[in-house]
Amino acid sequence: MSATLPASGTRTARAAGTVHAGYRTLWRWHFYAGLFVMPFLIVLAITGTIYCFQPQIEPLLYPHRLVVTPAGTPRLPTDTLLSRAQASLPADAKPLRAHIESNPARSAEFVFALANGSKQSVYLNPYSGEVLGTLDVDRRFMQVDRMLHRKLLLGKPGELLMELAACWTLVMIGTGVALWWPRATSGGSGSAWRAALWPRLGAKGRPFWKSLHGVVGIWLAVGALAFVVSGLPWTGSWGKQFKALATRVNAGAPRGAWGGGLPLKSTLPGAPTRAEGAPAMQMDHAEHAEHAGHDMSSMPGMVMDDLPLPNVPWAVGAMKVPQSPDAATPEPPRLTLDQVVARVRALGVASGYDVALPSTATGVYTVSYFPSDPQKERTVYIDQYSGKVLKDIHYADYGAVSQVISYGTSLHMGRYFGLANQLICAAISLGLAALAVTGFVMWWLRRPARTVGAPSRERAAPPMRAWKAGLAILAVVFPLMGATILVVLLLDRLFFGSAKNLSAS
Structure with a gap:
């Protein structure tokens, strides 16, 4: 008015x-x-203000799940915690994501997809392995607030x-x-x-x-x-088109993010590899969604925005994470989560990131680090068998537009x-x-x-x-x-x- x-x-x-x-x-x-x-x-205004104070509000809302008393004993291995989290859920629950946090006063968190289509976060005491409780990912207060802010829950x-x-x-x-x-x-x-x-x-x-x-x-x-x-730039219609335009003029996503170069997939030992320059065996976004036949959020391997990750840098949101058809050879043992954590630590990222777990034989471990300082943002893809780093994307790899938007996002969210x-x-x-x-x-x-x-x-x-x-x-x-x-x-x-x-x- x-x-x-x-x-x-x-x-x-x-x-x-x-x-x-x-x-x-x-x-x-x-x-x-x-x-x-x-x-x-x-x-x-109201939802944005609430979301801005997420770090302070969530521990107050869920103290018995998110907050633990630091102990003098070492934290349990991440794979042990993941196994205990899975054992607390129905047998058909599928692990989607792990949040890696070294804060001694914070719990361990893992996200699973249930057969009814919902997603559950499981929280554990990282010292004892005790399951502290669960939360429905989509009904979590801050997620509801975020969806009100972005789309009015409509x-x-x-x-x-x-x-x-x-x-x-x-x-x-x-x-x-x-x-x-x-x-x-x-x-x-x-x-x-x-x-x-x-x-x-x-x-x-x-x-x-x-x-x-x-x-x-x-x-x-x-x-x-x-x-x-x-x-x-984060809106569902104009934002996506703007992201595509920025990429076409080499000002947005990193070079090769839209399918150029070798496909980012795990290579089964003994399986034939694709020669460089050959077409990547992948479906486009819409086709993959059609053939998947169920909730896209439980299907890592499409684009970064579709992965079950809470935050993804704008620059890599439309980046394809392709998968090839499952190989006929028996699937060998894959890298443990602890080994992935060790490799990411060796790359200089120790805490505060999320790992999307591979859901197919040729999927990859996808690591998303979205800190308050845009220049420290990282997106890493790791072969699930060999542990090879397939791609490691830094802020310096972004185009000029994406770099500006990264700073704008951090300021917009009150994080910088x-x-x-x-x-x-x-x-x-x-x-x-x-x-x-x-x-x-x-x-x-x-x-x-x-x-x-x-x-x-x-x-x-x-x-x-x-x-x-x-x-x-x-x-x-x-x-x-x-x-x-x-x-x-x-x-x-x-x-x-x-x-x-x-x-x-």
């Missing part, structure tokens, strides 16, 4: 020069953007709605800044800026809310813009510089929620009878070429948003076109 507009379209306001040519056009678009964005903005439709909300927030920010921008008054430009940057605390009613909304909005504008821009980063993110998020609330209050105080209350059109609006060009650019860059811009224009002409029945106050 717009709150950067004058209390009314009065002659006094016009005389002061606060209402300029094109003002009502901007106000109208600010109103439409706010009308759509407001409920989603509140959801994004699957693909919710994901598209949240993407649209983010795109329209750009319109809301741009129009809000333009409406707020101080114009010279009789008191001089200095007084205009002072008044614009500090709320009128002595005002009453709608003028107070308008002043508060405008000041909060301008102080948050840069942070809000950074939030939106850093979040868009500790508690201060979390507090800044929380302030921006809750400030955005406050903008939605104050905008609603302003609309409520001036709400007209039997109408939406959109601002009336200007009778002689200027060409506003820059504004139209900006909308056109947004429509081209974000095609989904472009379609909704056309819908808004159509509805505006059909239902909200008459200035007679629209509030101008």
Whole structure:
């Protein structure tokens, strides 16, 4: 909702020069953007703030599962812990992932796929091997919060709605800044800026809310813009297309990530190997999903985003982890998890990473290390038989776009510089929620009878070429948003076109 507009379209306001040519056009678009964005903005702000404090919240929610008392005895081998975790579940449970953590006060965690399609995390005391409990992966509080943040728990439709909300927030920010921008008054430009940057605390009613909304909005504008821009690359529609484009121009995923070079698969001893340059024996993403016949999340070997990993660097999310048809030869013993941990430690990563376990005879161990410092991100593929490192991807291997997005993601999640980063993110998020609330209050105080209350059109609006060009650019860059811009224009002409029945106050 717009709150950067004058209390009314009065002659006094016009005389002061606060209402300029094109003002009502901007106000109208600010109103439409706010009308759509407001409920989603509140959801994004609350869920984002909660997720930002995940490291502090989860141990409080699940203390008996996540937290253990450090002991003077060594931790049990990882394979022993995995075996005990599997023994606590039905015999048909399949191990998917292990979380490797050296923090002496944290439990060991393993994730299994159950026959009913659900995934269960099993927590153990790493010193005694005692099973501390289980959690449904998809019903874990932070996972529910994350899915609310990304897709409103509505699957693909919710994901598209949240993407649209983010795109329209750009319109809301741009129009809000333009409406707020101080114009010279009789008191001089200095007084205009002072008044614009500090709320009128002595005002009453709608003028107070308008002043508060405008000041909060301008102080948050840069942070809000950074939030939106850093979040868009993770969206389900535009984000995936952007990732593919960045890769095609060698600015995204590392070279060879999309199937170039040798296939990343374990080689069965005695099995024939593919000559370099020969076509990799793999299905594309959609075909593999069709032939799998069940939940993709239990089928490692597709793309990194499909693996049962809690966090994957953006740069490698679309990277194929291909599998070949199972060989006819008997399957030899594969590398133990402890041996994988030892190899990863030798590569310089000691703790805080996840290992996706191979589910087929030619699958690989996939290691994802997603720390707070983007420059330390690692993705490693290890042959499950020989222990050979098939690919070790560092931050330096990313393209320029992916490197920037890695930093943006870390800042967006409040991880880059500790508690201060979390507090800044929380302030921006809750400030955005406050903008939605104050905008609603302003609309409520001036709400007209039997109408939406959109601002009336200007009778002689200027060409506003820059504004139209900006909308056109947004429509081209974000095609989904472009379609909704056309819908808004159509509805505006059909239902909200008459200035007679629209509030101008």
